[in-house]
Structures are given as structure tokens and as C-alpha cells.
Amino acid sequence: MNRRKAEISLEEARxxxxxxxxxxxxxxxRGIDGVIQCFWQIKSIQYDPLNVVGRNADLVLQSRVCDYVPSMLYDLLYRQHKLIDGFDKEMCIYEANEYGSFTRIRKANAERTEATxxxxxxxxxxNILEDVREHIRENGMTSSKDLSIGESRKSRWGHKKLSSAALDYLYxxxxxxxxxxxxxxxYYDFTENVLPKELVEEDIFLEVEEFLEWYIKRRIQCVGLIWNKRGGAWQGHYLSDTKTREKVINHLVDIKKLQEVYIEGIDTPFYFPSEAEGYFAYPNKGHVKFLAPLDNMLWDREMINRIFHFEYRWEVYTPVDKRKYGYYVxxxxxxxxLIARFEPYKSKKDEPFMIxxxxxxxxxxxxxxxxDQIHRSIKDFARYLSVPYKDSYTNVICKP
Structure with a gap:
């Protein structure tokens, strides 16, 4: 189908x-309701356990949700169970009401885990899966430290106890x-003890084509605007094949669930959800935000470099002598x-936030x-961390 070629400027894309x-x-x-609204918009947030100034999911939310504190995410995950930990791009957090839609992803992830x-x-x-199940039936929620069956000495990688590997596989x-x-x-429990029965039902998609239409559009919703090029935004099961993505994306454009657009100076088309077209209209307000290292908007580093002219690499796993900037930037x-980047000191209770x-x-x-905007954001960042705030950070920000 022939389409009219729509083009936008770099500034419009930004x-x-x-x-x-x-x-x-x-x-x-705002607050805990704002967290749910944020997940409704961007679908999944990548989980990472490193905690320097909050974990990645906390950093994503503090940049988008007014008055956010990490206890809100914990409450939604492990008290209300409106959110759940699950595999998507990598290990992510998403709304529990989507759990049934991820059946194919869990099956693919289990197959990969078995191969590992x-x-x-x-x-x-x-061979000990039933032993693990029986332990949970008798004792309730269980962590790897509560269960010790078998040892694995054949590999220096992965779990040291077979029971830990079995827990992970069942998960x-x-x-x-x-x-x-x-x-x-x-701490693990049977899924039916964590989520309502109606959310634990089997795959709601009868055909793989129907699933792919949902999943590819959903991944675009995670980022907002994306091209169909290999990169971090397309990581995960079912999404690695460019030709398959192209076929499904073209169909979604034809049925008007996605829109195609070109950005000045870039010869590759980009795609965004049709219902999101209105986001082009809002003016720039000049807010300062500190972004997470694995922020959804940054999932495709090459794309961000082309649109924002900002090269970014997370260097936590880079040897110290090879880092261009710092550990957690x-x-x-x-x-x-994107005007700058900074490395914070690890947040410590009762000590001022330090750069x-x-x-x-x-x-x-x-x-x-x-x-002024940077200092306003630093003050709010200290509030999010529940640590004191210095009167001025100008000596660090403006040093030669």
C-alpha cells in the first residue's frame, strides 16, 4: 500500500x-496513582538491582511522577500486587493485568533457561521440581536461602544450589x-497465591499473529517513537527478526494502529502509536529531569544519538581505566x-545528596x-531519596 511520506523535524521528534x-x-x-498511570503509558520498566541513588525502576518513575518515593513501587508490587516482576525486554516490571498476555514469553524464557x-x-x-513444589506447599513463600537441595559444582556461573536453579526455572x-x-x-509462591485467578489464565491470544501484533505495538508504546533497526529497544523473545517486525509493523500501519513518520536527516522510517499523535502539540516547558541509565526513552542508544545528538553508554561493567565518565552516570x-550527565555519590541516610x-x-x-531549574530538580531528587539537600551545588556543576 502506498503511503504519504510524513516528515518531522528533529525538534519535533524530541x-x-x-x-x-x-x-x-x-x-x-502524582503519587501512587501516578505510578499506575505511568505504567499504563510506557507499559514496562526495566529492572536492575544496582542501587546507587535508587534502582533503575525508581529512577524512571522519579523523573515522571510527582512526589514519587520508592515505597510506592514496593507497595504496588508486593502488597497490592497491581504490578508484577516478569520477563519482557529483559527482567522488567509491568501491570499484573497483562500477565496472561505474556504466556508465550514465559514459555520462551523457560526454554532458554533450560538451555542455560x-x-x-x-x-x-x-529432577527436583516436585521437591521444590512440595516445600512451598508446606511452608508458603520461599526464598533460595530457605531451601537447600543439591549442589552444582560443574560451572562457576549461575546458581550454586540446584534448588535455587529449580526455583528460578519454575518462576x-x-x-x-x-x-x-x-x-x-x-520470595516465591505459587502464582495463583499471588495474583487473582482470572489473571493467571492461559494465553489470551489464540494465534501467534495476533500475539505479535499486540506485542510489537506494545514494545513501541514502551519507547514512544522508534525505528525498525536492530538495537536495545527490540531485545527479547519474538522480536529479534527484522523481517518479521517489518511485516507486522506494516500491517499495524495499514490498519491505523501505528503511524509512520520520517525525521529530517534520517532515511529510516519511525513509528509511533496512532493514539499518541497529540504529544507533538505540547510546547516545551523547560523542566530539568535526571534520567535512569536504562530509561525507556534511552533503550536504543543509536537512535537517541541521532535524535538528541547525545552519546550515552552505561559504564558500570566497564573496567575503571576504560571508562570515559564514571560508574553510575x-x-x-x-x-x-540532553545537556549534561553527572555521577552521584551513593546515597546514604542522613547525609546530603552529593555529586x-x-x-x-x-x-x-x-x-x-x-x-535554577537544575537546583530545583536536585532538591526534588534529594526529597525522593529522603536525604538532606545542600543550599547550592554550583561549585560542582560549574567547575572548570
Missing amino acids: RFLVNYHNLNEIREY LAYRGQLDAL CRGELAIKEKKGTQK LPVLYGTK KNWWWEPGIIVTDEML
Whole structure:
């Protein structure tokens, strides 16, 4: 089908992404209800256990939800169970009412986990699944430290106990869910004891084509605006094949569930959900936001570089002598521009929020208004961390 070629400017693309992710505060996402609204909009948030100034999911939410504190996410995950930990792009968090839609993903993830067990010489874990089930029936929610069956000495990687590998496998296939976390320690229970029965039903998609239409559009909703090129935004099961994505995306455009657009200077088409077209219209408000290292908007690093002219690499796993910036560095958004990045010191209770290093992007003209907005955001960031705030950070931000 022939389509009219729509083209937008780089600034329009930036404005759309910033508005779509509520980094411009065009919607009043506030408190715990705002967290749910945020998940409704961007669907999944990637989980990472590292905690320097909050974990990745907390950092994503603090940039979008007014008055956010980490206890809100914990409550929705492990008290109300309106959200759930599950595999999507990587390990993610998403709304529990989508659990049934992810049946195919869980099956694929279980198959991959089984292959990993075989590679590590840990397939004996599959022989003790019933023992693990029986333990949970008798004792309720269980963590890996509560159960010790068998040892695995054939591989230096993965679980050291077969029972831990078995718990993980049962979780990956969906028999178990994470009912609670204490720090990073997971406590498992049967999924039907965690979620309502109607949410644990089998796959709601009868045909794989129907599933792919839902899943590919959903992944685009996670990012807002994306091209069909290999990159971090297309990680995960069912999404690795470019030709399959192209076929499904073209169909979604034809039935008007997606819109296709070109961005000036980039010869690859981009796609966004049709219902999101209105996000082009909102003006720039000039807010400053500190973005998570694995923020949804940053999932495709090459795409962000082309649109925002901002190169970003998370260097936590980079050897110290090869890092360009620092261990845990956060991008700084001002309006529709990524203007800087900074490395915070690890947050400690009762100690003021501290910045270790701050790097401006080349060509940025620092204004008093910009510095005022940065200080306002630092103050709110300290509130989110529940730590004191210094009167001024100008000596770090503006150092030569």
C-alpha cells in the first residue's frame, strides 16, 4: 500500500518523546496513582538491582511522577500486587493485568533457561521440581536461602544450589511468582497465591499473529517513537527478526494502529502509536529531569544519538581505566535537550545528596534559568531519596 511520506523535524521528534514520557509534566502523574498511570503509558520498566541513588525502576518513575518515593513501587508490587516482576525486554516490571498476555514469553524464557541449565551442567535441577513444589506447599513463600537441595559444582556461573536453579526455572515458566522482596532477596509462591485467578489464565491470544501484533505495538508504546533497526529497544523473545517486525509493523500501519513518520536527516522510517499523535502539540516547558541509565526513552542508544545528538553508554561493567565518565552516570534533560550527565555519590541516610562529577555537553550555554531549574530538580531528587539537600551545588556543576 502506498503511503504519504510524513516528515518531522528533529525538534519535533524530541518534543514528542519528552511529552510522551511525561518528562515535560504535561500530565499530572502524582503519587501512587501516578505510578499506575505511568505504567499504563510506557507499559514496562526495566529492572536492575544496582542501587546507587535508587534502582533503575525508581529512577524512571522519579523523573515522571510527582512526589514519587520508592515505597510506592514496593507497595504496588508486593502488597497490592497491581504490578508484577516478569520477563519482557529483559527482567522488567509491568501491570499484573497483562500477565496472561505474556504466556508465550514465559514459555520462551523457560526454554532458554533450560538451555542455560544444560550449558552449565545443571539439568539435575529439573529432577527436583516436585521437591521444590512440595516445600512451598508446606511452608508458603520461599526464598533460595530457605531451601537447600543439591549442589552444582560443574560451572562457576549461575546458581550454586540446584534448588535455587529449580526455583528460578519454575518462576520463568510461570508456576511461581515473586510474592515479596527483601532488598534483592526474592520470595516465591505459587502464582495463583499471588495474583487473582482470572489473571493467571492461559494465553489470551489464540494465534501467534495476533500475539505479535499486540506485542510489537506494545514494545513501541514502551519507547514512544522508534525505528525498525536492530538495537536495545527490540531485545527479547519474538522480536529479534527484522523481517518479521517489518511485516507486522506494516500491517499495524495499514490498519491505523501505528503511524509512520520520517525525521529530517534520517532515511529510516519511525513509528509511533496512532493514539499518541497529540504529544507533538505540547510546547516545551523547560523542566530539568535526571534520567535512569536504562530509561525507556534511552533503550536504543543509536537512535537517541541521532535524535538528541547525545552519546550515552552505561559504564558500570566497564573496567575503571576504560571508562570515559564514571560508574553510575545519569543523563540530564533540560526541556528537549540532553545537556549534561553527572555521577552521584551513593546515597546514604542522613547525609546530603552529593555529586561526584558533572559533565556538560559540548556547546551548551549555561544560563541562570538553567541553573535554577537544575537546583530545583536536585532538591526534588534529594526529597525522593529522603536525604538532606545542600543550599547550592554550583561549585560542582560549574567547575572548570
